[in-house]
Amino acid sequence: MPLGSWWQLVKTVRGTNEVDLSGLVEGVYLLRITDADGKSHTARLVVKE
Secondary structure (H helix, E strand, C coil): CEECCCCCECCCCCCCCCCCCCCCCCEEEEEEEECCCCCEEEEEEEECC
């Protein structure tokens, strides 16, 4: 679930371990992943053209 610079939810994906990020504009996002056990993991994602 990438979050934009103003903490807006920009995409939600369920039931897969792959996420298509091709539609995201250049910038820095926070990617939050919740696994099957309910544990959340957060990573910084930098998108460059």
